[in-house]
Amino acid sequence: MPTSSDTPRVALVTGGSGGIGKAVVRRLARDGYAVGVHYSGNEAAAEALVGEITAAGGRAVAVGGDVADEHAMAAAFDAVEAAFGGLDVVVHTAGIMRLRPIAELDLADFDAVHxxxxxxxxxxxxxxxxxxRPGGALVNFSTSVMGLQLPAYGAYVASKGAVEALTLVLARELRGRDVTVNAVAPGPTATPLFLDGKDQETVDRLAAQPPLERLGTPEDIAELTAFLASPAGHWVNGQNIRDNGGIV
Incomplete structure (x- = not known):
């Protein structure tokens, strides 16, 4: 696996053990990044991905922890920096979703999502x-449901509205640091998070929405993410970008 230099850029991908996160890890590794593969519950999947990357000549390490636990995350960041000497890119894909009409949603589920x-x-x-480090990038993850306002997504969309707001504020707070902050908002994408609990009719209906008439793939989303993480995408800053095949 090629590297861009003797000191490649270093990335940490939260939720890197599955779904979009796994595709992002693979894409960044192909670009020569040393990658921290974060997991919350599936250590085996993270270690398997690390093994795949290292077997191809890349560099990767698995780091675990609850993203909402500041001590666990500080330890995960410490581990990536200790392994690779610093940090240039953070891609935050980790998230959960609970679907229920607002009138019916259990507040425990609302609290868990938030x-x-x-x-x-x-x-x-x-x-x-x-x-x-200077020249670095942070990529958060929102959702294109922000524009679709689909029923049953209230708690999830409310949480992602907060993500978009945090992204825009932080981009401005980091003035002078030479670090970009953006959010990617995928549309319907064939991941376990999206497919879980949906019957085939629902999946087919959502897949037909984009003018391109298919679901997105994790690799589709990883391409945009890799661009935003790269020096080539460094002029893009403080943006929420919908990556959805043209739905909204």
């Missing part, structure tokens, strides 16, 4: 803001 998606983003962004 603990992971809002507090978790704040904790990860705080660590990134303190550590990213």
């Amino acid at each position: 603990r992971t998606n809002v507090r978790g983003t704040f904790v990860v962004d705080q660590q990134a803001a303190r550590r990213l």
Whole structure:
């Protein structure tokens, strides 16, 4: 696996053991990044991905922890910096979703979504803001449902609205640091998070929405993420970018 120099850029991908996160890890590794593969519950999947990358000649390390736990995340960031000498890119894909009409949603589910998606983003962004080197990038994850306003997504969309707001504020707070902060907002994407609990009719209906008439793939999302993380994408800053095949 090629590297761009003797001291390649270093990335940490939260939620890197599955779904979009795994595709991002693979994409950054192909670009020569040393990658911290973060996991919350699936250590085996993270270690398997690390093994895949190292077997191809790349560099990677698995780091665990609850994204909403500031001590666990500080330790994860410490581990990546200790392994690779610094940090240039943080991609925060970790998140959860609970679907239910607002009138019916259990408040425990609401609290769980906001603990992971809002507090978790704040904790990860705080660590990134303190550590990213000049020329670096932070990429958060929102959702294109922000524009679709689909029923049953209230708690999830509310949490991602907070993510978009944090992204825009942090981009401006990091003035003078030469660090970009952006959010990617995928549309319907064939990941376990999206497919879980949906029947085939629902999946087919959502896949037909984009003018391109298919679901996105994790690799589609990883391409945009890799661009934003790279020097080539460094003039893009303080943006929420919908990556959805043209739905909204």
